[in-house]
Amino acid sequence: MHDRSTPFEATIKWTRKETRDTFTCAIRISNRDIQRGYRFVPGQFNMLYVPGIGEAPISMSSSPLDRDIMHTVRIAGDVTTALSLLGAGEVIGIRGPFGRGWPIEEAEDLDLLIVAGGLGIAPLRSVARHFMKTHSPKKKTAHPRRMLLYGAKTPKDIVFRDEFPRFRDIFDVFLSVDRADPEEYWRGETGLVTQLFDRLSLDPVRTIVFMCGPEIMMQTSVRELILREVPEEKIFVSMERNMNCGMGICGHCFFGPKFVCKDGPVFRFSEISGLMGIKEL
Amino acid sequence: MSVPATARKLKKEDLSCVFDQLRASHRVIGPKIEGGVIVLADIDVHDIPAGFEDRQAAGSYSLIRSDRPEIFSFSAGPDSFKRFLHPPVSEMFTFRRSRTSMTITPSGREEKPLAFIGIRACDLSAMKLYDRIFLEGPVKDNTYASLRSNAFIIAVNCCRPGDNCFCSSMGTGPEVKDGYDIVLTELRDSFLVESGTVRGQDLLARLALEEATGIDVDEKAERTGACIRAMKKSIRAEELPGLIYRNPDHPHWADIAERDLECGNCTQVCPTCFCNATYDLVRLSQVSFKPPGLSGVRVRKWDSCFSRNFGRVHGGNFRPSRRARYRQWMSHKLAYAIEQFGLPGCVGCGRCITWCPAGIDITVEAEALKDAR
Structure with a gap:
């Protein structure tokens, strides 16, 4: 296992603008040995480091089977702005992978419902690409069924808009x-993503849900799912907090007693249902 | 009472021999008076504030000369091992970067391992928590690991509680149970010395000490027992985790927030508060070299959950209110840490009470938390 408290060098292979304030950046780890030892699962994150500026926690938006590691980033603070200004051939530091990702294996034989809001689709694109790479396209089956619900602010804010036709190969997209x-x-x-649930016919016994988006969207979506008798144990949510170290030693990502960086960012909803409604936790 | 095989007796005037044994191989850190308080620093045996006692209350601390004969009759000052194993500011690595290449060099550590002399049961419990946080992962932290490795621990059993101590109700003291190389108990005319590791045993063997007797072991039990009986404060350690989890909206949180100054003193003096933040410091003088690039250091420094920036992310703050920030701190101390690391996040040392300028007393505030009927 490589050292994860010191960043290692990665080279930017390409960057691509996604929406007005998001972009995707594909990197490759420079050192061959580290590259070979580096394994991640969808839903985990890296700390991307621009020396002189700082680090930002960013989930991987590529599949582990992709050659390059992709991160899809919103230009929000100092680090993400600095990242957006770098181009192919330039280097950054990375530490990772960190945290607990999506339970892909648990989802293989179940109906998978992906619920994403805004840039929350980034760690779920990693899941989508995984299924696109491991399952032959144009073979949508009745069971297991795969569904993708996505909500964005406006049509212009749909991240990965060009990729939706390919998502439709294996997902029913709403x-x-x-x-x-x-x-x-x-x-x-037009309207909130939660109203899309009425268009689904879910089999609560054989459904597993992966969800990432604004907390309020996730809370209302979970409520809709529980109304439809999907058990809390089968709903997985990815939480956002101010991850700073990535390895449970800095305390910035506390969500009650949970370290979002190492206990999450993906949680089984039943683990955190008691914490979810508490204000300012 | 049966006498442990490793128990020995050390004459009080021979305490310097322990220093002599350690000095060649270790940097010896222990208690010393500086600016009217007991701090931890590089010391020699005569620096130990023998014959001093502290008077502590909520928001106050003073040192007085005591007429008692003990060397270790003082209790915890604001300092703890934390300042050495998890320094307030530490350099993690230096970086040098151009557009197409980057060099990161982990910062070197001092060569001599640390030896802590006079560390108490409460702080050893905190150190055990630190080991779980920084070493037992899932990822090991290099900075802590390098400072902690080979640290030699000479613990002292408390025979007199500080005025704000409540370790006995937290189950973390006053008797040292584990995590030491050597533990001293101050008896009437000597120290009872016991070793907890092979390293400790080796050191004692080199001192060629006389064996302890049953009378000495009885005196130790008597003295630590007297310390428990003299402890004035206590906390409901068993009930509090449940109470805290059940009452995130208890009106008392807002009541504390009215008095809380958010200075962060409690998080600075707390031996279990570990939160930290990292920064890059760019060396302006080296911004331009060939090829063009920059260099600097990455620095870690203590942070505090009382800071407004602590829960801030782009476009929002997870804990904008003072009420939520105090709740976070106290919940972490008394409830969350047990769930996270299997150890209490509060060790009952009372430092947060003494050093709070508003005199907020965690034992009193915890007492006010009650389930709504």
Whole structure:
């Protein structure tokens, strides 16, 4: 196992603008030995380091089977802004992978429902790409069924918009935007992602849910799922906190007694249902 | 009472022999008076504030000369081992970067391992928690690991409690149970010395001490027992985790927030508070070299959950209110740490009470938490 408290060098292979404030950055670890020893599961994250600026926790948006490690980032603070200014051939530091990812194996034979909001689709694109790579396309089966619910602010804020046709190869896709842009043709739904649940016919006994998005969206989505008798044990949510060290020693990501960085970021909802509604935890 | 095979007796005037044994191989850290308080520093035997006692109360601390004959009759000052094993500021690595290459060099540590003399049961319990946090993972922290490795621990059993101590109700003291190389108990005319490790045993063998008797072991039990009986404060350690989990919206949290100054003193003096943040310091003088790039150091420093920035992420703050920040701190001390690491996050040393400028007393505040009827 490589050292995870000191960053190692990675080279940026390419960057791509996704929406007005998000971009994807593909990197490759420079050192061959570290590269070979580096394994992640979808849902885990790396600490991306721009020397002189700082680190930011970013989940992987690529599949572990992809050659390069991709991160899809919102330009929000100093580090992510600095990252957005780097281009192919330039180097950054990375530490990772950290945390607990999605239980992919548990999802193999069950109906998988992915619920994503905004940039929350990034760690779930990792799951989608995993299934796209391990299952032959154009073979949607009735069971196990795979569904993708995605909500964005406006059509222009749909991250990975170009990839949705390919997601449709193996997922039933349901899209919704909070408000449609009058200048752009939009034939999808308008409103909150939670209203899409009415369009699904879920078999609660054989459904597993992976969810990532704003906390309020996840809370209302979980409520909808529980109403439809999906057990809390089969709902997985990815939490966001201020991860600083990634390895449970800095205390910034506390969610009650949980370290989001090492106990999460993916939690079985039953583990945290008691904490979820508490204000300012 | 039966006498442990490793128990020996050390004459009080021979305490310096322990220093002599350690000095060649270790940097010896122990208690010393500085600026009217007992701090931890590099010391020699005569620096130990023998014959001093501290008077502590909520928000106050003073040292007085005592007429008692003991060397270790003082209790915890604001300092703890934390300042050495998890320094307030520490350099993690230096970096040098150009557009297409980057060099990271982990910072070197001092060569001599540390030896702590006079560490008490409460702080040893805190050190055990630190080991779980920084070493037992899932990822080991290099900075802590290098400072902790080969640290030699000479513990002291408390025979007199400090005014704000409540270790006995936390189950963390006053008697040292494990985590030491050598433990001393101060008796009337000598120290009872016991070793807890092979290293400790070796050191005692080199001192060629006389064996302890049943009378000495009885006197130790008597003295630590007297310390428990003299302890004024206590806390409901068993009930509190449940009470805290059940009452995140208890009105008392807001009541504490009214008095709380958010200075972070409690988190600084607490031997279990470990939260930290990292920063890059760029060396301005070396911004330009060939190829163009920059260099600097990455630094870790203590952080505090009382800081407004602590729970901040882009576009929001997870704990904007003072009420939530105090609740976070106390919940972590008395409830969360047990779930996280299997050890209490509060060791009953009373430092947070003494050094709180508003005199907030965790034992009193905890007492006010009650389930709603």
